[in-house]
Amino acid sequence: MVTAYDISHDWEDPEELHGLLQSIREQRHDANVRRIRYAYFLAEQAHKGQTRSSGEPYIIHPLAVARILVDLRMDDDSICAALLHDVLEDCPEVTAEQLLRIFGEDVLHLVEGVTKLKFTHQEMLTDRQRAAAETTRTAETLRKMLLAMAQDFRVMVIKLADRLHNMQTLGALPPEKRTRIASETLDIYAPLAARLGIWQIKWQLEDLSFQALHPHEYAEVRERVSKTRKQREDELQEAILVLKRRFEERGVKIVEIRGRPKHLYSIFNKMVKQGVKFEEIYDLLALRIIVESIPDCYVALGIVHEAYGPIPSLFYDYIARPKPNGYQSLHTKVLGPSSQPLEIQIRTLQMHEIAEHGVAAHWTYKEGKTSIDETKRLSRLREQLFDWSSDSRSSSDFLRSVSTDLFAEQVFVFTPKGDVIDLPKDSTPVDFAFRVHTQLGLTLVGAKINGSIVPLPTKLQNGDVVELITRSNAQPSLDWLEFTKSAHARSRIRAFFRKITKTDDAQRGKEALDKELKSLGLDPRQYLGDKEVQRVADQMDSCEGPADVFARVATGQISVQSVVAKLRGTVVEQPTADTIQLTKTKEGKVALTAGGMENVLVSRGKCCNPIPGDEVVGYVTRGRGIVIHRKVCPNAMAYQSSEPERLIPYSWPPDGNVYTVGLKIVSINRTGLLMDISTVLGESKTNVSALKVKTLQNHTAEIDLTIDVRDTEHLSQLMAKISNFGDIISILRMFGRVAKS
Template sequence: MENTEKMPITYEELKQELIDSGRPYDFDMIDRAFALANQAHSAQRRRSGEPYICHPLSVARILIDLGMDSESIAAALMHDVAEDTDVTVDEIRSKFGPEVALLVDGVTKLTQIKFSNVEDRQAENLRKMLLAMSQDVRVMIIKLSDRLHNMRTGDAWPEQKRRDKALETMEVYAPIAHRLGISNIKEELEDRSLQYLDPVGYNTIRDLLDKHGDEFLHGVCDTISAHLTENGIENAKIKYRVKSVYGIYRKMYMQNKEFEEIYDIYAVRIILNSVAECYTALGLIHDMYHPLPNRFKDYISTPKPNGYQSLHTTVIGHEALPFEVQIRTWDMDRQAEYGIAAHWKYKEGITSSGDKLDERLAWVRQLLESQRSSADATDLLSDIKSDLLPEEVFAFTPRGDVINLPAGATVIDFAYAIHSAVGNRMIGAKVNNRIVPIDHQVVTGEIIEIITGPENRGPSRDWLNIVKTSEAKNKIRNWFKKERREENIAEGKDALERELRRNMMTIPPEHYDEFMSNLARRNRCNTVEEMYAAIGYGGLQLSRMLTKIKDEYARLKASEPKPVTLDIKRIHSSEGVVVEGIDNCPVKFAKCCSPLPGDDIIGFVTRGFGVSIHKRDCKNVHESMRHPENADRWVRAYWDTAAKEQYSATLELTCMDRNNLVSDIALALSDMRVPIYSMAARAAEHGRAHMSLTIGIMNTEHLNNVVAKLKKVKDVISVLRT
C-alpha cells in the first residue's frame, strides 16, 4: 500500500485495478453500488473542492490493496450515502442484500460516534465500536480505510480539527489496526497523525531519513541475494523497508535515544517458501554479518498476539551501519502486511475463513465480556489502552507454554493469564528458579513458576493497584464480588462515609437512606448494599463517584426546609442562645466542637445539666442521632442576634521563630481590643514556633476578622481555630 495519496481516482481506474488483481469480483454488484453512490453524492463536494465521490472511490482502492471481498468494495463505495444523502439502509438492503446493508449500516454508526472529553460517553462509544467489530470485522476494516484516506487529505481541515482527528486516530484507530495486524495502515495512520500533532519532530526525522539509506540497502539486498543463491536457496524475494517516522519518534523522544542508537531503522525482508528455509537463511546471514547480542527474536515459534510471525535479527553491515533482517514465508508476509484482511479467500462467493476470524477476534469479545461485570464504564478506556498496547512480552510456564502479556505486566498478570484459579491461589512466584516479589515485571524469555497456596486462599485487594491487564483486574474483582460480599459491603460503606467526612458532607439521619438510594441508582446499582459491595471490591471508584455525590448532596441541601423563625420576645435566650420550646434554659457549649455565634448549631437535652450546644456538623451529633434512644433529645437551637456576649475561642498559630514574636501578637490583639484568656508558646524544629491562644470574641464574623489580622503579623504562617 502506498503512503502517499494519488491524484483523484476515477471509477474506470478503480475497475481496472479490480480486473488487474485477478480476483473473481462481482462486477455487477460493484457497478450498481458505484451508480447509486455517484447519483447520491452528485451535488456534494469535499472541503478541498473535488467531487465527493472521489472519497469513496479512494477508500475502495485501499480495500483492493488489502485484498478485500466484493461486499466490502460495494459497501465502501456507499459508506457515506446513508449518513449524508436521502438513501436509507433499508433501500440498500433491498437492492444489495443484508450483508452489504450490514456493512454500510455498521460503518455509518461508527462514523456517527463522536469522541468527546467526557469519559463516560467516550467509553460507551468505544464499547459500540468494539461491538460492531465483533459482529463483522469488515466494518472496522472499511472504517480504518475511511480514516486513512481522510488523514491523507487532512490538509483541507481547519488546524484544530486536524489536531483533534490526529489525536483520536493515534489513541483509538491506530491501536485497533495494530491488533488486527494491518501494519501498513497502522504505521501510516501514526505517521499522518504525528505530522499534525508535532510537525517539527516529524520533519526533523524525515530529514534524517532522507540523508541515509537507499543506496546502502540496495547494496545489502544484492549481496544477500547472491549469497543465498550460492548456498542453494533460490527464488527468495528480498525487499527492504525504512522504519516508520512515528516508530523512530517514539524511540528518540520517548526513550531519549539518538538517531544513531536506533538499530532497526533499516530492515531487509527475506521471503522464502518454507519454515526450514527461514532458519537456514538465518544461519547464512549470521555468517555474512556480525549479529548484535540480545537482538534476535523468534516470532515463528512464538507468534505475537495479532498473529505476526517472522525471524528478526539485527546485524552490523560492512559500512558499520546496523540493520534488521526479517525472515519469513509468503503466508507469514501476507499476514504481516494485511493482518486479519489476509484471511479473505477468493472462492465462488468470496467468503471468509470463519475459524481463523473467530480466533483473531477473541480478544474483542473477551474485553467486552469482562466489562459487563464492571459498574464503571470508564474502566473500558484504560483497558483499551492497556490491551491494545503495541509492545508485548512473552514468557513461559515450566511446561513450555507461551503466555503473551502487555509490556509492564507483573507475575500476578501471568498467573491470571494461566487460569483464574491459579491467580486466586497465588502466594508467590519464581522466575528462572529464583523467588521474586509479586510486583516483578515480566521480561520476554523468562520461565515463570507460580507458587500456589490452599484452595480457600484468595487474592489481596492491593493487587488491583499492581496488575496491568484488564483480565487480571476483572478476575480479582469477580473473586471479591462472589466470595467476600459481607466484607465488601462493610468496607465499601466505611470508605464512602470516610469520603463524605473528608468532603465535610453531613447527611441528616432522616434523609440518610433516601440519599444513599438515590446515589446507588445514579451509579447503576439496584440496591444500596450492591453499591457498597461494588465500592468494596473495586467495581466502583470513589474518586469517579465524587461528582455524583456532590450533585446529590447539593440537591439534598436545596430541598431542606428553611429554619423556623422564633418569636424572641416569647422565648428568652440564655448565654446568647435560643433553645426552641424551652424558656431560660441553662446552656453549656460542647468542648468537642466549641460552637461560636454564626455557626449552625443544635441542642442536646442532657440529664440534669440543661442543654449542651453543638455545631450541626459535629461528628458526635451525627453518631448520636443514629441511636433511636437519643433521637428525641436533640432540639433546635439558634443564636440570639440581640445578645452581645463574649465567647472564648482557641487558636493555634504556626510561626517562624524570632525575637519579640509573642509581644507583636499580643500587641495586635490589644489593638483590636480582644481579651486574652491564656497564651502558651513553644519552639519547634526547623526554626519554627507553635502558639496556643484562648481569646474572647463576639461571633464567627468577629473571629474571622481577628484571624485575618493575626495572619498579617510578620512571620505568622498559619492560624487555625481548634
C-alpha cells in the same frame, strides 16, 4: 433479498469507479462487480450535494476507503460496506432496512459497526461540559466499534481504512481539529492496526500523525534521512549482490530480496524514547528476504550468518513463536558491508502477506462467499474485548482499559504448554494469572518464572515461561494494585473488594429492613424473600437483585420506609391534616406548621443530618424545641422505645433549599481520582464545604466529604455517578460525622 441491481440507463461509471472495479476483477474473477457497482451508485446518490472540508464531492471519501480495502484484498461485503459506510450517519433518506433488503445482514452489520453514535450539542452546555460530552461520545463510539469488531474483525479494517484516508486529507481541517484527530489516531488507531497486524496501514497512520502533530521535527527527520539515503542504499545494494550469489550457490530460490526503509515516526520515537542521536541510528534501512518455504527460511538464515557476523542476542524466531497478531518472520541483526548494524528479516510469501495485511489476510474467497479464519490468536483478542467491556462500568473505564492493555508496549511470555500470552510491558505474574483466567488470579499465591520461584511483583521479560501456584482458599491482596500493570487485572481485583464491601452492606441493609418490618407488626419472612425483593429491584435503576437493594438501604441511597412500602405493594402515604409540615422563617430557620401551630422552630439532628425526602420524625425536647431525626437514626430508634410519646410524625418534601450531608468514599489510591470526583460535583453544581483525604497502608484512600444537596434524589444521583468510577470500592452516607477542613 434483492438480487438485481438496477441502475439508471443514463448513469455512466465515473473513471475512478472504473479503476476500482478493474482492480477487483484482476484480483478475483468471482467477485460480484455488479453488486459493488450498485453500492457505489447508491452512495453517490445519497451523498449528492454533500462536500468534504476541502470542497470536493463527498463520494471521493468512500471511494478512497474502498480502494484501500481492495489493496488489502478484502471481500465483496467489506468493499460494499466501505462505499456505504457513511450513509446511515449522514443521509437520512437511506435506512438500515433498505441496506438489509438490498445488500444483506453482513453489509448492514459492517456499516452500523463503523457508524458514530448520534450526539446533539445542547446550547446551555458550557465549553467544558461540551468537551466532556464529546469525550464521552468518542469513548462510547469506540466501545461500540470495538465490540462490533469482536464479532467481525472486518468492522475495524474498514474503520482503519476510513481513518487512513481522513489522515491523508487532514490539511483541509482547522488546526485544532487536525491536532485532535492526529492525537486520537496516534493513541488509538495506529496501535490497533499494529495489534491486528495491518502494518501497511499502521506505519502510514503513524507518519501522518507525526507530520500533523510535530511538523518541524517531521521535516527535520525527513531531511536528515534524505541526505544519508544514498550511502545506505549503496551498502544495501552490495549486501543484496553478495547474498544473491550465495543463495544461488546453495540452490535456495529467492522470491524477493529488497531494502525496507525505516519509517520517520519510528526513527523519531527511537530518538525520543531511547535518547539516541540521529547519527547513532544505523538501521535506517533493513533487508527483507522472501523465500518459498519455511525450511528455506532457516537455510537462508544460515547463509546470512555465514556471510555477515551476527550480533549476539539480537536474533528473534517469530516463525516458531508467532506474535499474537499472527506475525511470523526470522529477525536477525548482523554487521553489514561497512561493519555497521544491518537488520535482516526472512519470511515466506504467505508470512509477508500476513505481515503487511494482518487480520485482513485471513479472509479467503470460496464460491463467492467470505469465510473467516478463526485462529486462536483472533479468538483470544475477541475474548479480551468482551472482558474489557464487562469489566468497565463506564465508557471512560473501557477506554482506559483498552489504552492500557491493547495499545501499550507489549511483553510476550509463555504458559508451560507453550501458548503465547501478550501483556503490557512491566507486567507481573499477577497480570499473567488474571489474563489466563480470573479464577487463577483470585486464588494465586505464588509463581515460577523459567522454573524458579519468584516474588509476585517480579516484572516479566520477553520469552519467560510462567507457571502459577494457586490455593483454593486464597484471595487477592490490595497490595497487588501497587504493581499490577494491566487494566484487566486491576479491574478484577477492585471488583473482588467491591463485592466484599457490598456483601457487608447488604447484610446491614437487610437487618434494617427486618427491624422496620417487625416494628410494624409484620413477619419479615413474608416480605424479604428473594422473589419479593427482586420485584423491588426491578423498579429501581441499576439494581440487579436483592443484594443491590439491601446495600442501597445500608448506604442511605434509599430509605428503609420506601422499600418497605414497595414490599407491601403500597405507596408512601401522603401527609394528613395532623401531619406536620416543614417551612422556613424569614431568618432562614427551619420551622413546622401543623394543626394550627405555625413557625414552631426546630433543628436538624446533628447525629443523622436529615434532608428533604428522608423518612423522618420529630423529637419534642425539654426546652429546646423539636429536633428532626431520620427514622433509621439510632437516637430516634432509642426514643421510640423509651419515650414514644415525644415523637411526632411529619413529611419533609423538597423545599428548594440545600442541606449539608457527609459522605465517606473508600477507593483505590490513584492519581486524578479526586479531580474526577470534583468534576462530577462541579457539573451538578454541588458545593463542597469540607474535604479530608486519608491515605491508608493497603493502597486505598478514604475521602470524607461534606456537600450541600437539595434532597435525597439529588444525593442519590451524585452517589451513583461517583460509584461509576472503577476505582471506587464503597461510598456511604455518614450519620452526622461531617468532615472538617
